Amino acid sequence: MTALQKDRGPGSPVAARPAAPPEPPARGRAPRRQGTRRYWWFTPWLYLLAPLVLLVTFTYLPIADMLGYSLTDWDGVSPTSENVGAENYADLFTRPELFKVFLVSGVYLVASFVQIAGALYFATVLSFNTRFRNLFKGILFFPYLINGVAIGFVFLYFFQPGGTLDSVLRLFGADGQQLWLGDPDLVNKSLAGVSVWRFMGLNMVLFLGAIQSIPPHLYEAASLDGANSWQQFRHIIAPSIKPIISLSVILAISGSLAVFEIPYIMTGGANGSETFVIQTVKLAFKFDKVGLASASAVVLLVLILIVTWIQRRLVPEERVELS
Amino acid sequence: MTTTATPNTRTPRRAPAPRAALAGTAKYLSLVLASAVVVVPLIVILFTSLKTGREVGDTGPLTLPDNWFNLDNYVNAFQQGNMLQAFLNTTIILVVSTAGTVLIGSMTAYAIDRFEFRMKKLIVGLFLVATLVPGVTTQVATFQIVNDLGAFNTRWAPILLYLGTDIVSIYVFLQFIRSIPVSLDEAARLDGANSFTIYWRIILPMLKPAIATVVIVKGITVYNDFYIPFLYMPASDLGTISTSLFRFKGPFGAHWETISAGTILVILPTFIVFLALQRFIYSGFSAGSTK
Numbered sequence: 001m002t003a004l005q006k007d008r009g010p011g012s013p014v015a016a017r018p019a020a021p022p023e024p025p026a027r028g029r030a031p032r033r034q035g036t037r038r039y040w041w042f043t044p045w046l047y048l049l050a051p052l053v054l055l056v057t058f059t060y061l062p063i064a065d066m067l068g069y070s071l072t073d074w075d076g077v078s079p080t081s082e083n084v085g086a087e088n089y090a091d092l093f094t095r096p097e098l099f100k101v102f103l104v105s106g107v108y109l110v111a112s113f114v115q116i117a118g119a120l121y122f123a124t125v126l127s128f129n130t131r132f133r134n135l136f137k138g139i140l141f142f143p144y145l146i147n148g149v150a151i152g153f154v155f156l157y158f159f160q161p162g163g164t165l166d167s168v169l170r171l172f173g174a175d176g177q178q179l180w181l182g183d184p185d186l187v188n189k190s191l192a193g194v195s196v197w198r199f200m201g202l203n204m205v206l207f208l209g210a211i212q213s214i215p216p217h218l219y220e221a222a223s224l225d226g227a228n229s230w231q232q233f234r235h236i237i238a239p240s241i242k243p244i245i246s247l248s249v250i251l252a253i254s255g256s257l258a259v260f261e262i263p264y265i266m267t268g269g270a271n272g273s274e275t276f277v278i279q280t281v282k283l284a285f286k287f288d289k290v291g292l293a294s295a296s297a298v299v300l301l302v303l304i305l306i307v308t309w310i311q312r313r314l315v316p317e318e319r320v321e322l323s
Numbered sequence: 324m325t326t327t328a329t330p331n332t333r334t335p336r337r338a339p340a341p342r343a344a345l346a347g348t349a350k351y352l353s354l355v356l357a358s359a360v361v362v363v364p365l366i367v368i369l370f371t372s373l374k375t376g377r378e379v380g381d382t383g384p385l386t387l388p389d390n391w392f393n394l395d396n397y398v399n400a401f402q403q404g405n406m407l408q409a410f411l412n413t414t415i416i417l418v419v420s421t422a423g424t425v426l427i428g429s430m431t432a433y434a435i436d437r438f439e440f441r442m443k444k445l446i447v448g449l450f451l452v453a454t455l456v457p458g459v460t461t462q463v464a465t466f467q468i469v470n471d472l473g474a475f476n477t478r479w480a481p482i483l484l485y486l487g488t489d490i491v492s493i494y495v496f497l498q499f500i501r502s503i504p505v506s507l508d509e510a511a512r513l514d515g516a517n518s519f520t521i522y523w524r525i526i527l528p529m530l531k532p533a534i535a536t537v538v539i540v541k542g543i544t545v546y547n548d549f550y551i552p553f554l555y556m557p558a559s560d561l562g563t564i565s566t567s568l569f570r571f572k573g574p575f576g577a578h579w580e581t582i583s584a585g586t587i588l589v590i591l592p593t594f595i596v597f598l599a600l601q602r603f604i605y606s607g608f609s610a611g612s613t614k
Contacts, residue, residue, distance in 0.1 A: 047434035058487030062464035209609040
């Protein structure tokens with residue numbers, strides 16, 4: 001009995017693993033039948049039951065529902081709704097006031113490139129010998145852990161007329177108060193600045209992890225060849241962490257499409273700071289236009305999927321081993 | 324931004340010391356400047372939280388508080404802001420959903436990695452594709468489902484959503500479970516253990532590092548989440564840390580000393596946890612967010 005059991009192994013996924021005991025290939029051919037004595041066919045399903053129910057209920061069902069709602073004029077409450085075909089989509093793309101939220105995304109997108117550049121710079125600096133390295137790393141990363149509402153309040157105070165920012169600027173001789181959150185030309189830049197403040201540390205830590213996985217002898221060889229730190233960055237660091245940089249760029253793009261929390265908390269979308277998600281939430285839960293909001297969410301989802309697809313095409317699946 | 328990059332030092336060996344010193348100074352200058360950008364807004368809030376209402380009106384934001392031990396605002400924020408209730412609600416949601424995430428994530432990883440079954444590829448694909456769908460995009464429809472389940476305005480709404488939409492933790496577990504030798508399972512099987520015993524007595528204890536990662540990442544995410552409790556639990560006695568703090572906007576209006584105190588109250592636990600668990604937090608987030 002024991003010998004038989006040993007031969008069977010817990011099924012074929014094992015066979016592919018190097019750690020697995022060598023199994024005759026002929027045996028691995030018919031894994032399903034083999035496994036039956038080991039465990040009932042439904043055993044794995046017992047473990048998968050709860051996760052699958054949750055997955056379908058909270059991911060796939062909503063997508064399907066949303067596609068359905070997007071073709072109706074449902075208000076979210078009434079038992080009936082008209083089928084309006086593609087009217088919601090036509091609305092979205094033809095009414096400029098609904099479409100202009102994408103301009104706001106543009107500001108966040110630019111900011112996220114600033115964020116990635118900054119993170120790259122600080123990650124590089126901190127991966128070389130630097131005093132108080134861990135302190136600086138900690139300080140720069142900490143904002144990422146702070147509660148979004150708390151950050152919202154911190155920066156509401158920071159941007160107040162005569163508030164922290166104005167006071168600091170006055171210390172440096174700049175005079176005149178700016179309506180950092182009241183001026184439609186400035187508000188999105190101020191808010192995007194908060195995003196950079198909040199998320200740069202995360203990018204930095206990810207880059208740092210990637211940089212640290214570069215074998216140190218590469219640097220040694222490079223410095224023997226007389227490469228300076230810029231050349232080391234250019235020819236060793238940048239190529240080695242390319243996958244994670246490209247991933248960050250993709251996350252930056254989909255992230256700038258999905259901005260919600262900070263502008264909603266700080267301005268509620270006033271003064272031209274409304275983002276795509278704020279608009280969708282307002283359409284759905286304030287103006288009871290679930291149909292239109294769904295169409296809008298479908299558009300967002302499709303955009304994000306396209307971005308992700310492009311990334312997969314441009315950067316072949318490469319495993320970045322961190323930490 | 325790239326002040327220390329010094330692309331013009333062609334031959335570093337000959338590079339004179341002053342230039343290196345200059346680069347060093349620029350490097351530290353940039354680090355100190357960036358740290359100041361991070362710290363100043365937070366410090367100012369701390370100052371404000373220690374001032375009296377009159378002080379806030381009379382002095383600039385950069386002025387130090389008169390009395391460093393003026394904790395009135397904290398008492399006020401804690402009591403009138405219903406922060407006790409908020410911490411309680413958040414704790415309940417946090418504990419249940421973190422424990423659930425660990426169980427569900429590890430079970431899924433166990434089933435996918437250790438068993439061979441029909442439609443396995445499809446199941447893996449379903450989990451994979453779900454990572455591409457940001458939760459915020461499907462919220463309109465998810466709301467209707469939560470509503471139909473009768474979970475709206477109960478603590479179950481966020482718990483279910485945190486459990487149901489966390490694919491990242493499944494990945495963390497999957498990554499990790501691959502590195503646990505199957506021979507351990509087999510040895511246990513020879514001793515007559517069934518699959519659940521193997522999962523519970525062998526796999527789960529071996530997954531400890533992955534569990535630590537998931538608990539930290541999930542814990543911080545749940546503690547900080549605003550969107551889900553805001554949308555699904557508007558009842559005032561169901562306020563979480565985030566939504567209760569958000570409500571400060573109304574009653575305390577321009578009372579920045581109280582709002583600041585509430586803000587510091589919310590940040591403080593995060594800060595303490597960060598100081599205590601720094602190392603794990605860094606690796607947790609780099610393991611969690613790249614998948």
